[in-house]
Amino acid sequence: MKRRSLVGALAATPLFAPLCSPLAMAFAASCGSAWAAAGANPHAAARTAVPRRVIVLDWGLAELVLALGVVPVGMANTAGFRRNFPACAVPDSVVDLGLMFQPNMELMLALAPDLIVITPAHASMRGTLERLAPTVTLGMFRASAAPYTAACDETMRLARLFGREAQGEAAVAQSRNAIDAARARLAALPSGFVARDVPIYLARFIDESHLRVFGAHSLFGELLARLGLRNAWGGAPRAASAIIGFDALDADSRATLVYLKPLPALSATMMQTSRVWQAMPFARAGRMTGMAEAPPEGGILSAAYFATALVEALAALPSSNAAKLS
Incomplete structure (x- = not known):
């Protein structure tokens, strides 16, 4: 019916x-x-x-x-x-x-x-x-070139709709403060550990051959910039994300790969067995880490969660890789 x-x-x-x-x-x-x-x-x-x-x-x-x-x-x-x-x-x-x-x-x-x-x-x-x-x-914030900024604005529109302007201002401020705290923690890591000119690929694996990589106009891309980090993915610059083969991640030999967990079983197996993967610059140099999953279509709470989780992941990289990141 x-x-x-x-x-x-x-x-x-x-x-x-x-x-x-x-x-x-x-x-x-x-x-x-x-x-x-x-x-x-x-x-x-x-x-x-x-x-x-x-x-x-x-x-x-x-x-x-x-x-x-x-x-x-x-x-x-x-x-x-x-x-x-x-x-x-x-x-x-x-x-x-x-x-x-x-x-x-x-x-x-x-x-x-x-x-x-x-x-x-x-x-x-x-x-x-x-x-x-x-x-x-x-919900138009996800189509914005700056999704986090737009999500803050939309939070305030909802706050006015519900007569909760004070709660809206507090929620936005709390989110921004969490992102600022993550940036401060990143800056406090050992000198050279995450140099500001070192690009980062941020991706989610789909299977053993393909992944979704997030661009500058995604929520994650805007947050990378707010943290003072550079997005390594420059393809389709106006797109929030793209589905690519992992071999497309070799454009910048100095890049670090951060992938969202959980890692599919087929992808984990591929990393252990594929010579092509193992020859990728970030894999060969150990500049690769997983981070706690966050929704790319999320709002101000997810943005703060993502920023904190990303810095946690970067801080967990082996200290022996510090020199390789600079």
């Missing part, structure tokens, strides 16, 4: 019929108009009403909402969020609504939300969702 038909069928049942009375439908229509405006100007709608029962269908936006101390009544795939967003805890009270683009509509209706938060990728669903509750589109 299509979602629109499903919602119509639910509205016809005695349990949900009161929600579809003429008065209720007129109220929903007026609220829908206000929140539609919020998609372009969230703080303007915040003056009309402050949402209390919020559903979020995107993980990155869920992180920003939780960073403000707002606990959604429902989220998409809470189990997946907990696995992939280690910097952000989800209270047990949050209802798991299923897949991001196929949420459980019955559960959503039963939760009686007064706001649904989506991204532009949910555009085809918006009409259906607006039948349940006012719906606002945010």
Whole structure:
């Protein structure tokens, strides 16, 4: 059954019929108009009403909402969020609504939300969702050339929407302070350990032959710059990331490779057996390390987590490699 038909069928049942009375439908229509405006100007709608029962269908936006101390009544795939967003805890009270683009509509209706938060990728669903509750589109920060800066700005837009400006300012400040602390720790490492002109490849392995490498316009790329480090990947400069063969990582013989854990079993085996891999400059010189996984589509909490984890990984490189990094 299509979602629109499903919602119509639910509205016809005695349990949900009161929600579809003429008065209720007129109220929903007026609220829908206000929140539609919020998609372009969230703080303007915040003056009309402050949402209390919020559903979020995107993980990155869920992180920003939780960073403000707002606990959604429902989220998409809470189990997946907990696995992939280690910097952000989800209270047990949050209802798991299923897949991001196929949420459980019955559960959503039963939760009686007064706001649904989506991204532009949910555009085809918006009409259906607006039948349940006012719906606002945010999450454009990931498409920015400076995703972290944009995530800070979007955090403040959400803060105004929820009437939590002070919490928003505190959350952004805490994130920036954590990144500054990571940079200070990096600078305090033994002289020459991580020279500022030494480039770093930041990647996630896909299989034994391919990896995703993150460019300057990714969240990770912006954070590398904030830490005073240089991104070694210069291919497709306007792209946030690219899928490449590992043999493309030899462009700079002085680079260090940092990969996100966990390392796939096939990739680990390849590192032990491939002569091509072992001949790569960073592999031959021991300038390679893994770091705790962080989501590249994350927000301000994930950014702080990433910066701390990256410096932890660089600090753990054997001291015998210090001279090789400079």
